[in-house]
Amino acid sequence: MAADGSDAISEVIENGVERRVVMADVARLAGVSHMTVSRVLNDSTAVSPTTRARVRAAMTTLGYRPNTAARALATGRTRQLGVVSVNTTLFGPASMLVAIERAARDAGYAVSIAGMREPDRRSLSEAFEHLTAQSVEGIVAITPRAATAAALRDAPGGVPLVAVEGGEGPMPTVAVDQYLGAVRATRHLLSLGHRRIAHIAGPDDWHEANERERGWRDALTEAGESPTLVINGDWSPRAGYEAGLALATRRDHTAVFVANDQMAIGVLRAFAEAGIDVPGDISVVGFDDIPEAAYFAPPLTTLRQDFGEVGRRSLALLVAQVEGAPRSDERVVIPPDLVLRDSTGPVQHKN
Amino acid sequence: MAADGSDAISEVIENGVERRVVMADVARLAGVSHMTVSRVLNDSTAVSPTTRARVRAAMTTLGYRPNTAARALATGRTRQLGVVSVNTTLFGPASMLVAIERAARDAGYAVSIAGMREPDRRSLSEAFEHLTAQSVEGIVAITPRAATAAALRDAPGGVPLVAVEGGEGPMPTVAVDQYLGAVRATRHLLSLGHRRIAHIAGPDDWHEANERERGWRDALTEAGESPTLVINGDWSPRAGYEAGLALATRRDHTAVFVANDQMAIGVLRAFAEAGIDVPGDISVVGFDDIPEAAYFAPPLTTLRQDFGEVGRRSLALLVAQVEGAPRSDERVVIPPDLVLRDSTGPVQHKN
DNA sequence: CCGCCTTGTGTTACCGCTAACATCTCCGGC
DNA sequence: GCCGGAGATGTTAGCGGTAACACAAGGCGG
Numbered sequence A, B: 001m002a003a004d005g006s007d008a009i010s011e012v013i014e015n016g017v018e019r020r021v022v023m024a025d026v027a028r029l030a031g032v033s034h035m036t037v038s039r040v041l042n043d044s045t046a047v048s049p050t051t052r053a054r055v056r057a058a059m060t061t062l063g064y065r066p067n068t069a070a071r072a073l074a075t076g077r078t079r080q081l082g083v084v085s086v087n088t089t090l091f092g093p094a095s096m097l098v099a100i101e102r103a104a105r106d107a108g109y110a111v112s113i114a115g116m117r118e119p120d121r122r123s124l125s126e127a128f129e130h131l132t133a134q135s136v137e138g139i140v141a142i143t144p145r146a147a148t149a150a151a152l153r154d155a156p157g158g159v160p161l162v163a164v165e166g167g168e169g170p171m172p173t174v175a176v177d178q179y180l181g182a183v184r185a186t187r188h189l190l191s192l193g194h195r196r197i198a199h200i201a202g203p204d205d206w207h208e209a210n211e212r213e214r215g216w217r218d219a220l221t222e223a224g225e226s227p228t229l230v231i232n233g234d235w236s237p238r239a240g241y242e243a244g245l246a247l248a249t250r251r252d253h254t255a256v257f258v259a260n261d262q263m264a265i266g267v268l269r270a271f272a273e274a275g276i277d278v279p280g281d282i283s284v285v286g287f288d289d290i291p292e293a294a295y296f297a298p299p300l301t302t303l304r305q306d307f308g309e310v311g312r313r314s315l316a317l318l319v320a321q322v323e324g325a326p327r328s329d330e331r332v333v334i335p336p337d338l339v340l341r342d343s344t345g346p347v348q349h350k351n
Numbered sequence C: 001c002c003g004c005c006t007t008g009t010g011t012t013a014c015c016g017c018t019a020a021c022a023t024c025t026c027c028g029g030c
Numbered sequence D: 001g002c003c004g005g006a007g008a009t010g011t012t013a014g015c016g017g018t019a020a021c022a023c024a025a026g027g028c029g030g
Helices: A023-030 A034-041 A049-062 A068-075 A091-106 A121-133 A146-153 A178-191 A207-222 A237-250 A261-273 A291-295 A307-322 B023-030 B034-041 B049-062 B068-075 B091-106 B121-133 B146-153 B178-191 B207-222 B237-250 B261-273 B291-295 B307-322
Strands: A011-014 A017-020 A080-085 A110-115 A138-142 A161-164 A173-176 A197-201 A230-232 A255-258 A283-285 A302-304 A331-334 A337-339 B011-014 B017-020 B080-085 B110-115 B138-142 B161-164 B173-176 B197-201 B230-232 B255-258 B283-285 B302-304 B331-334 B337-339
Touching: A023 A034, A023 A049, A034 A049, A068 B068, A080 A091, A080 A121, A080 A307, A091 A110, A091 A138, A091 A307, A091 B110, A110 A121, A110 B091, A121 A138, A121 A146, A138 A307, A146 A161, A146 A207, A161 A307, A173 A178, A173 A307, A178 A197, A178 A207, A178 A255, A178 A283, A178 A302, A178 A337, A197 A207, A197 A237, A230 A237, A237 A255, A237 A261, A237 B291, A255 A261, A261 A283, A261 A291, A261 B291, A291 B237, A291 B261, A307 A331, B023 B034, B023 B049, B034 B049, B080 B091, B080 B121, B080 B307, B091 B110, B091 B138, B091 B307, B110 B121, B121 B138, B121 B146, B138 B307, B146 B161, B146 B207, B161 B307, B173 B178, B173 B307, B178 B197, B178 B207, B178 B255, B178 B283, B178 B302, B178 B337, B197 B207, B197 B237, B230 B237, B237 B255, B237 B261, B255 B261, B261 B283, B261 B291, B307 B331
Parallel strands: A080 A110, A080 A138, A138 A161, A161 A173, A173 A331, A197 A230, A197 A255, A255 A283, B080 B110, B080 B138, B138 B161, B161 B173, B173 B331, B197 B230, B197 B255, B255 B283
Antiparallel strands: A011 A017, A110 B110, A302 A337, B011 B017, B302 B337
């Protein structure tokens, strides 16, 4: 199953005991010094083509695999990066993680992960410790909560760091433009004639939640309307459901901008139970565009975040830093896209 | 931000250049040999309490962090484990990954990840290579596709391996009992009086898909009914939607067992559009119990898989192997639970 | 034809830690 | 009072690579 399809041996017998193949074994077989093998491995300074070929042959014959620990010890470089993250089961963080790992591998790095048990400084600390103890060369921190984002600010300066979705600080940051997304969502509703637009927000201590609320607020104000109603949720379908029930009893809004798709499904559920037609009676906009969103009842108008892009960009920034770029505090901002589906429609003037 | 709350220096100046603190520095400060420091670090053979305390103090003063590469080189142990996985953005694999990492950290191991780009042997090979190149001591493979599960069978024997959800082979395996889940789902529908129960299956080359179909088939047969209709999907809401449309035109079944929740949401959507009442006209059962399932329209009856448990058990098996337990081919099977909600109801005899 | 540079290769000394053995001290038993 | 052994600590030699320099052989200009 070796990637090169060979059936190399990769162990060598000496005094009757098996031993992993090391550089010296390759050197012996190729009739050169171990240093020449090292040079071939790092295809560095001139090695004659003949020698190079002989060494290569010896390597494949023996199935030689360089020992990363030894190399790391000698060079001082581990080629390991770390990702610390909360709530990796959510679609967003999970997508970023996948993109980060992939980009890292392409750039020749391995990725170690460390989840935070709780969204507090202590857990962040532990995760950092865990990763630095492995001598990672850099860390991507997915810390969407204000508390942990703040904790990042006084993270140990030793190791290069990129923050994803995590507030502001003196380190490079990659984030989707939550504010812009919220503005777009709200303007879309305004353009359909809605005036009283409620907002179901995420938890206060999430950076994204704050930005989305701010965008909604500003877009309304700019249009001469006032932000009348905010209900706080915790991103879960249940919270959306409860907020939806509250909205259903009031019946004083014709549209609602929900801070994420999971809550939006709860809202839709509550409306369905209350006999409220979407979008006939109330329009609903979500945020995230999770894969299920197109199949909600009705299909959800929402803002798509390109998590893959966020992952790739954050990794690129980290690698640049690791490879010696001057320490920057660049902020990469990725705009979300409004995806129109069937949960929004023109306001119905009933009376 | 150090976990111990100290403000240790962690660098030492020598000839005007900064250098990381190493064992020798600690030894010098404590007035002992570096070997004694090593002994304290590994709290091994008797070190006098006084010395131990002095060394500990020196460590914290200097902010000493052992170098893992050096330790790995000397001991031959990296304390790194690997996880290879496809489709980590799905709720199931993502949950397992989180549980695995957590359990690994508790057991004193770090976790590196390697995603498979495509669900084929080649990608699996590459992922394995990537992990073994880092000298991981063991690998958990989340390979729910038959093709990749088969490829595992002739994986290089060198490194301990645990397969999750991945068919059968000579290696230890942890899996949810998909067959049992499907039987339970089908029996539940049968007990409500349904006789013609369709199945929307996952892709042919997924182990889980096959098991779920087999369970459905057997439960029906056992009850004296015949498995009349299988529609194949690809786990996506879209596939479920299309299958739902097909079912809606036929109208010759009163219940459908859908192989996962994401497809189930598509089915519900199709039924809603076709004016089919769930569960009045047709009952629907899903599989997985993703967080959104309770908020579908209507809330979905489904089978809950304890992904966290799967992750923990697989890691425990791997660690046992890594730490020298005899190579086993133990199979851990975890039963899924039927979660009753509103998408299933007694069959309506219309004519 | 000699010395110098270039090219290819070997030698040696680390990187920071642990394993294995050596040494030293102190104690008790005869 | 001397010896043996246990306990505490030190010394040395790797682990498997890479960096830095040394060295040999050949090509070229003066």
